[in-house]
Amino acid sequence: MPPSSSTDALRPASTAGSRPVNDANRLGLDFKRESACFGYDGPITDIHTHISSPAAARLYFQAADDYGVGHAWTMTGLDNARRNTAELEPALRDRLHYIAVPDYAKRDDPDTFTTQWHKDLVSFYEEMGSRIMKLWAAPRARDFAGDALLLDSPNRLEGIRIAYETGYRVFMTHVGDPDTWFQTAYADAGRYGTKPDQFKPLEKLLDRYGDVTWIGAHMGGNPEDLDWLHAFLERHPNYVVDTSATKWQVRELSRHPKRFVQFVEAHPGRVLFGTDIVANDDNLTPPEAGGPETGGGYDLYASRFWALRTVIETDYAGPSPIVDPDLHQVDPSVDPKSTAGLRGASMPADLLPMLYHGAASRVTGHA
Ligand SMILES: [Zn+2]
Secondary structure (H helix, E strand, C coil): CCCCCCCHHHCCCCCCCCCCCECCECCCCCHHHHHHHCCCCCCEEEEEEEECCHHHHHHHHHHHHHCCEEEEEECCCHHHHHHHHHHCCHHHHCCEEEEECCCHHHCCCCCCCCHHHHHHHHHHHHHCCCCEEEEEECCCHHHHHHHHHCCCCHHHHHHHHHHHHHCCCEEEEEECCCHHHHHCCCCCHHHHCCHHHHCHHHHHHHHHCCCCEEEEHHHHCCCCCHHHHHHHHHHCCCEEEECCCHHHHHHHHCCCHHHHHHHHHHCCCCEECCCCEEECCCCCCCCCCCCCCCCCCHHHHHHHHHHHHHHHHCCCEEEEEEECHHHHHHCCCCCCCCEEEEECCCCCHHHHHHHHHHHHHHHHCCC
């Protein structure tokens, strides 16, 4: 690969072919060098991650440093949160914040999503300083824990009541899932409900807990239909969304990048930057290493920052570097290693400080 001129180096994917290929990096990008593609140099907060161990946190923050991300909010079980806090060096510990969740690693224990979760909510608040709690209510939550994880189950309503009384005033939800999943894994609407069905209990809770800020993860579960999402935000002033679940957002926002800009413009402070990076001890490949083929570690983390920042800030139009299994799932004739098309939205520069940092700052109260 010939050396790029300094102008070329500022274009996304100009390092293509310079590094080994893996599932997070089908284009062979040098993600470290690619980080110079982006013009915005203000603070960035990642409101949605799953960083589970001290080693994973160290590697996540290497990629975060390359991409200008300062603080991260993570969802991991209480044991992992305690271990991170005990073992991480103070400079990194101060950049990592905890969203209270049940301990999914203990999902075979029947108390995990019920009585133990109720206790963990209080422990997270008191010990870890958590001020956000997460309600994961994807349709497949039924396969995990029966009705216990439905948003309006008695168990969930009791947890919500405890969280509110403990002092939480920010709740994050995962409601819905990609349209592609409703076409495939959730085709049995009798079991999982339709996509619109998912949002009915959420709307009731948004009204009932009107002084709570609710973060709808993954563009509120509907990056496919930003008109629908716009109307939802208009109905519920206490609802904000995050940009997390990179593959899903890249695939769908790339279909209507201009609509995405209009949406962010119409809802100042109500779209938070988040990645949904999963950083754990299975994903510790450092930047200098090529593998594994599945794309773990530095490439996995950096690819999410790269892809989202490319969608948000640039006019790139080309393949995403990240394998998107949904493409094959929807159409088995498509190569399982396919990546989605990525079209940048070229978000006006004056929208970026709020999207990347200001919105999270307003919701979390953290500077
Ligand atoms: Zn997540």
